[in-house]
Amino acid sequence: MNTRNIFALLAAVPILSACDAPKEETSTTYFSAEQMATAASLRDAAQEDSDTWVLLEELVSVAPKRLAGSPGDSVARDWAVAKLESLGFDRVWVQEFQLRGWARESASATVLSHDNLDLDITSLGKSVSTPAGGVTAEVIHFGTLADLEAATESDVEGKIVFISNRMERKKDGSGYGPANVARSRGHEVVARKGGLALLIRSIGTDNHDAPHTGGMSYGESGAPQTELDIAYEAAISAPYGEETVAAGAISNIDADAFEALFESGEEITVALEIRNNDPGEITSYNIIGEIVGSERPDEVVITGGHIDAWDTGVGAMDDGMGVAITMNAVSMIGELAQRPARTIRYVAFGAEELGLLGAKAYAEAYADVDHVFGIESDFGIGKVWRLSPAVSADAVPVLGEIATVLEPMGIGWDPGASGFPGPDLRPLVTGAGLAGASLNGDGTLYFDLHHTAEDTLDKIEASDLAYNTAAYAALLYLVAEYDGRFDATSQ
Ligand SMILES: [Zn+2]
CATH class of the missing domain: 3.50.30.30 (Glucose Oxidase; domain 1)
Structure with a gap:
């Protein structure tokens, strides 16, 4: 803000106490102090919250085998619908799609x-x-x-x-x-x-x-x-x-x-x-839940994970974790006194492992939805360590400001890193130019367990789930509140 603008502002607001006086530099540019405080409170509450662990434990208990089209796939669908309803999502529904089974x-x-x-x-x-x-x-x-x-x-x-x-x-x-x-x-x-x-x-x-x-x-x-x-x-x-x-x-x-x-x-x-x-053509499901935006309900921030898993293990890591982390993060935002400005849509995608088939069906069915930002959780077993942007250069500073809420957790921010919203959002990125970000998981140990019988719940720390939930909750809330648009990186 230059000096002339300050004088204009002072003239327009003649009665100001000393503490209300506008400052030359505020600590935030894109978000109000109240929005930042709400994000910080979500972050802190999520780190003390064990519901993500409970959700994951339930999922892998009721549907340990949930390859697309298997009996467990339908059990997982029913579990997710019941969960989203009980967690108070405003709208919950299932998108069916057909695929060639295996x-x-x-x-x-x-x-x-x-x-x-x-x-x-x-x-x-x-x-x-x-x-x-x-x-x-x-x-x-x-x-x-x-x-x-x-x-x-x-x-x-x-x-x-x-x-x-x-x-x-x-x-x-x-x-x-x-x-x-x-x-x-x-x-x-x-x-x-x-x-x-x-x-x-x-x-x-x-x-x-x-x-x-x-x-x-x-x-x-x-x-x-x-x-x-x-x-x-x-x-x-x-x-x-x-x-x-x-x-x-x-x-x-x-x-x-x-x-x-x-x-x-x-x-x-x-x-x-x-x-x-080869069972021929089979049916699988995307399970979708929303908390509807209070000001711009037609603008959708999309998050989630994939609910199917290879049948070798129980898919606790790939991707039960992602399903549970994002479900709880959105649920916690839904518990705030007021809904954020934009709608947050949670999707538990089906049939990812057989080739992003739920993701593709979703992108086709919801091509007319205004998806403004996307971030999936489907990588890493430990704590998120970095936020990486997948937005055009002019929106990178917005994510940089969001990163300041994550920074006290020890999550880094690299404006030059190349983020990606996630595999199940890939059809929206390539087809509709979806913008987003990555909360990078630590992949050091991920591929020791990935797609094996060793992908089981005992490999996962409850505290890591709470930590990652905190990062998703704070980020999703602020993105859903942000007044401006995000453009995708040109790809
Ligand atoms: Zn996965």
């Missing part, structure tokens, strides 16, 4: 050439079955998908392919995408070259004996750049293609042992059997 049956791999060593194996998601009786064949080893792509058909024909690329451990999870191409795309390359089946080292950073499942992609063109691109491309492509072979992941411990066998140069023969079911 169900795991069994997988086994025995190294016949080496003492009938049994490998710990799980099917990759959406894998077809091996022919009846399985396949028994020599195994050919490649370090990476690129190595397989460079091989000749005569190298691969009639063999089982093993790709051993190892995921790197990184706090931001960026080791996932480069390794994951073996899981998402390897099967099509094997099929093209006349191979019989695909085995991969688990896409995970652990050293345990639980193999990691995860979705395969079908019918892609070009190399996806990131995990999110892979998931999104899977969603928009046919769920099952013609060009495929059965595929499984072996545990990292067994992958080490198996890889070592190849160093001897001896021929390695494996008997592999993978059985899965």
